[in-house]
Amino acid sequence: MLTYLIFLPLLTAVILCFVPRNYAFLMRLASLAATGVTMLLALAVFLRFDSAPLGPSSAYKFEQQLNWIRSLGISYHVGVDGVNVGLVLMGAIVAFAATCCAWEIRNREKEFYILLLIMTGGILCAFASLDLFLFYFAHELALVPTFIMIGVWGRGVDKNLATFQITLYLSIGALVALAGLIALYLRAGAQSFDLVTLTQYAAVHPMAVRDQNFIFPLLLVGFGILISLWPFHTWAPLGYGSAPTPTAMLHAGVLKKFGLYGLIRIALPLLPHAAQAWAGTIAWLCLGNIVYCGFVAMRQRDLNWLIGYSSVAHMGFIFLGIASLNIIGVTGAVLVMIAHGFLAALTFGLAGYLQHTTGTSDMDKMGGLLRRLPFLGGALLLALFAGCGLPGFANFAGEVTVFFGAWKQFPLITVLAVWAALVIGAVYMLRAIRSLLHGPVPERCAQTVEDSWPLRKLPYVLLLVPLLVFGVYPRLLTDKIWPGAETVLASVHPSEQPSPMPAVTPKSTPIHRAEAKP
């Protein structure tokens, strides 16, 4: 099932390569259909997912493994547990919404849709993969289209600089992370890139602490760049400010979570000692995101930049949750990841729409838009509320959980984070509302009218609904997440582990050809 989910967009992309470019409408339709079906499949996976463990050998559902590069122990291995099932759903929904928002692309549609579909497939594959190599490979597969899309379809004067910077910066991050992953493979000694094998092997043959302390910073810096961890964040606002709307939605919403997911999925279980040693550092660094970037966001006058910085700031909460290294914090982190995915996609989608309608993203030049654009303004209002952590939206549930998780470990840092979440966040979000939606309508916006086509509203509704649903009843997610988080943390706090893992020799994982039915 996961394989269908991953390959549907990829195959559609391949097929679109052979469709003549005149049939732009057909391409849009095909992309919508592909991402739409993917979304439904992801929803089915999410609903059918049952967090009860299958057995001691594997904690993953919908698992599938095929040999890929045997000599290196690399396989195509996908599966979901509580940690990533929500991310897969979020990715699929955002992908569909992003495809819906792609109507603003009016040139070279063929290439755009192909790239968008590749990106979608890559993202879903990255989040579903249980093989380090596949994980990285799929991420890169999704990342490269981002660069091209920003370069070709980007907007704004800084487009070229942005493309250049984001390409180089993220490539550095990806490479450092790759180095970390390879080092992990080499030092683990399991001769396998398979996550399940590695985890089981590490339970019996823990890696030397020195090696762990060598690999962890590589992963932290590499993933940190990808996630825009302070001080590696400057690419994010610039890049998002210039990216075409669907790209910004997919990247800021979903792809960026790759690094965080990598930290949770790979660094915590495989490098437990280093994770403990570095947790304090991460927690301090995350203040750079939460507080510092919050302050920077306060000074932004461009909507895209503001959202970009706020998105960077939100990453800090996730880091804080991870750094707390307990089940509450990690669950909260995953919850924020999912919530922020929807939120970032929503805000970037709306900002793109606004920029398209008013022709500017300078907040000083807009105003009173709630009156001119009731639906859009209302959606933006809700999105910005969600951004400042209002209860009822999933972000609140996640952030509060993170605070509860981090409080005992890092009280001082949590105090500052709470300040940033409640006050700094409110300051810049409300400032945006004040400039954009409230106040008198300036001349330039006097003629703007809302698009009457109801389908235009679909993506925004689609993104708002999960934010609200998971916000009102977060157990839909947390009940799935926390058993997964517990597994991830099992090796970080071995004392809390109920029973030791069965001893497994490397390369002995059975190959499931058939899908495991839950």
Added chain:
Amino acid sequence: MEDHFIENLGWVALLLPLLSAVAITLGGPFGARRAAAKISIGAVALSFVASLILFLYLHLTGQPALAETSFPWLIIGKYGELNNLQFNLGLQLDTLSLVMMLVVTGVGLLIHIYSQGYLAGDPGYSRYFACLSLFTFSMLGIVLADNFLMMFIFWELVGISSYLLIGFWYHKPAAADACKKAFITNRIGDFGFLLGILLVWSVLGSVGFASLKLEAAHPNHFGPVATIAGLLIFCGAMGKSAQFPLHVWLPDAMEGPTPVSALIHAATMVAAGVYMLCRVYFLLSFPGSQALEIIGWIGGFTALLAALIAVQQNDIKRILAYSTLSQLGYMVMAVGSHGPTAAMYHLTTHAFFKALLFLGAGAVIHAMHHEQDIWQMGGLRKKLPVTFWTFLTGTLALCGVPFFSGFYSKDSILAQALKNGSYGLFIIGVLVAALTTFYMARLALVVFWGSARSSAAEHPHEAPGVMLWPLRILAVPSVIGGLLFIEATFEHFFAGGHGEAGTITWAEQLLEPLNASPAAALSGIFAIMVGGAFAGALYWKAASDPLPLRLGWFARAMRNRFYFDELYERVLIPATHELWSRIAQAIDRWIIGGLAVRGASGATEFAGRALRLVQSGSLQTYAFLLVAGVAAVIYCLLAR
């Protein structure tokens, strides 16, 4: 069966307004927009009925509280393990919450009805009622919450609905600024509140009020952090109830429609802080905790400060706003002097008469074509009879004139301060009572007596019935609020259900203050007389305010709200947020973005440009470099 009905009735009362808000928002295409007022009023009316049934049920069965009904909202980890977290959504249905519910839905119902007239014809009519319903929902959530987290959730929701309502006329820059200010100021308070919750949770291991009460019985657990936790939690109240130093938002919040000011910024929401303090009184009054003392002084200071400011305001709603601030300070002071009963008592009566006053002010403003300066009014007594009489009732109740409701509750607070030995607070309380009478008498005299000072004041038109009836209805409890055994009910509750309730008669109740604590009652009455006399002397038929001439700089300071807004805007905010954000932006732009990122890439590019000069195209350079390279390698490998 009946139990289930009663249990679920709480949920019904809570969720009805939410349903109404959702229906109005989403039901636009189905005509819900036009029926907005009816849906909203219907919902709040049903909520009121449900609360009433619940209250009566509780009263008749004599239980201290109904069984809690709760369900888990968020569960992480296995129960009983070290790292586990469980948040419930549950309703606490006891006397405290039910009386508060009655106030919220009752006053709310009247204000909903009033709004129908006040907002008629406004383009945002349906939005208004949707927000109002959302507010009612959130407020009920605070009232009914059985744990800290749920309370915090609704706390925030109240904040946002207040934001939406203050900014209802968002196209007016003043309103748009005011709502922003209100929300952010509240958020500062919430910051402390959430930290307090975290602290309590980490020490006592729970956020539920019931289990906290049990846990707090072990003094060694909580003792060391009791003061700090209490003060942090009080921060929340400080924000919502606009206590010094977070008081600045409330007067600005008057930019919202007047019914909103009445409901939210006078009667209910701002009282939420006081309610919350009473709800968690068991934590604040923890043995060894210094929190209450500090809370009391903050309340007293706020009361005095706001009363002084109110003396020199000219905007009718702002006077009332500062009066609200002052009264809230009073209530907080009551909590601080170990008197949650008195605080809740005053909260209840204050809700009636302050709502009445605001609605009356609204009627005046309506009549004056949205003129709010009292010095443009005058002589409205004859032209707006209903408004005048009801407003006067409210004024008298607020001043605490004997046998009006305010007399009893205010006296209760003063008596509590005396009883507690807080003489400082007692003196402040008396002073504030005098000031209250002074500024309220000033307001009434200038607005309703004298001669018309503007053309609008010469031809005002009385409000429609839909606005006047709520005034008449609210006037009733404002007068007789002191006779409703409210105090006894609360006393019973705070004594943990051990005290005796309902043993006093109406007549005893009527003279209770004089019997119980004559010193407090007499000083209160004396203060009223002094305040009233001064006001009468100064403002009887005054054409302009004589006070600035007599007091000079002090009057100017009062008029300018003692420069707190200026202090915050010019000093505090720049010194904290503005400055830091400038610094952060500069660092981001020049050091991280410039020096580190562009610097690194620039340096690399420069290296490339420099290095390629080696590639000069000269064959012999290449040959030479080849040989030099070989020589270098030989030197490194073989010569050593």
Added chain:
Amino acid sequence: MSPVGPHHYLIVSGLLFSLGLLGVIMRRNLLVIYMCLELMLNAANLALVALSHFNGKLDGQIMVFFIITVAAAEVAVGLALIVALYRKRQTAHVEDLTSLKF
């Protein structure tokens, strides 16, 4: 006077090689440079022949034949190239060959 040993041959051939190398680096005329290169090759030839003798093996001398052949081919091509260049540019100086750079 000690008999002539392999070291002496090596020294001579090394000198020849260095001489050629210096010529390649310092002379400006392509033809001269080319001659210097041939000198370097012949230095190698000298060493090969001599050392082959001292090693008592013929492999080195066979190698010399290869080298001479290849050198001949190289010279044939190289001279043709230099002549073509001279025709085109009327010069055989290396300083003039700097159109391809940076």
Added chain:
Amino acid sequence: MNYSLISLEIAVVILGLGLLLADLWIRPEQKTRLGYLAALGVGLILFWSFKFSGVPSASAFNGMFVLDPLALYFQRFFLLAAIIVLIMSVAFAGRIATGISEYYSLIIFALAGMMFAASANDLALLFVALELITVTFYVLTSFQRARLASLEAGVKYLIIGALSSAFLVYGIALVFGTTGQLNFNRIAAVASEFADNRVFLLGILFILVGLSFKLAAFPAHLWAPDVYQGSPVPTTAFLAVGSKAAGFVLLLRLLFTAVPAITERWNDLLIVVAMVTILYGNLCAIPQRNLKRIFGYSSIANAGYLLMGVAALSGAGRAAVLYYLGGYLFAVLAAFLVILLVMNEVEGEDISALAGLNQRSPLLAAALTCSMVSLAGIPPLAGFFGKFLLIKAALEQGAIDPLYYWLVGVAFLGVIISISYYFGVIRAIYWSKEPPVLSAIPVPLILRLALYVCLAGMFYLGLFPNTVVELANAAVKVLAVR
């Protein structure tokens, strides 16, 4: 003696001679087509080469010549490269004034030299094979005699080539002089006696200098940009792929069969050389605007990456070299095919010539983009997996010598820099100012096929590396056994 072992080489030589002969009888206007015939012939030889797979390693000429999986891997590599280069030459024929059939046959002779190099197990054959390649390339580089740039490139190649040949020969002389051996295996047998003999070591070093010229690696790397820029496009392509690979196969054999102990001792040298090469190539390429010259620098940088695999001193590293070369072949040939076609339309080799390419020919644009992406080492194309293997091999040694970490760091830096200039090419294709005329670029069927082959190769190697990785692993085993 089993002559069938060198039958492939013989066939290639006969093909070359046949082409020269055929030239005599064929009418001038049809000579261009001879290229296809030559490509067909090489294709047949490639096909024939599969007859040898699975045959156990064997040697001929007294151990001078070996036919083992390593040799076969490279021979097929060269044959494949030659086919595409020949097809390119046909498309380039319009730019060559006279003697197009000689051009073809020279390519074939260079190919023969490379084939011998793949099998050389003796310093004498090493020398002869290298010189066969070098001397033919003297002619190939300067084949456009009317163009000064071509002549200049030829002369530069000639002088630097001859200089490094001199080093090579002198090195051979020194090695022979000390050990008395020319055969790799026999040198290996006695090498331990001379491990501290400076003359012997100097000889090895000189041979390595001679080889570094072929690799375009430090210290003899400076010629590459100039020569790449000046030469005819097919020559540049063949130089970039074939000549470099020939250098590597010789390097591998020399280092790991003849002097493995010394190689291990000199791993620091190899690492430093790799680092310098990577940095030089990449840094100089940053401001570069000439397309062919970019490839000159990129070729240097790639030599550095490949040297990483050599420096890793492990089977995995050597296999990575083989794999990487495979990916490099497709990427570079695809790029030069596109450059060739674009230059047939637009005068000038500046990067701006690519402007609007995606509208003039989406296929060419896509092919060049894929090639750049592959060279930059980005999934899912071949280059990524190649770099992955190389870096993995180097990191594996990091536990032994921390200098390897530095090497990996420098390699990463190089990759990042290279992304910036490859990216510049892609940018020129897709979003530069549109040129005034936007005529479609015709792509002849056979070139289209060649492009498809290159694209398929890049994708296949990137997505399903297993087969080739196993092939490479099998090929490098022969180096470890001896």
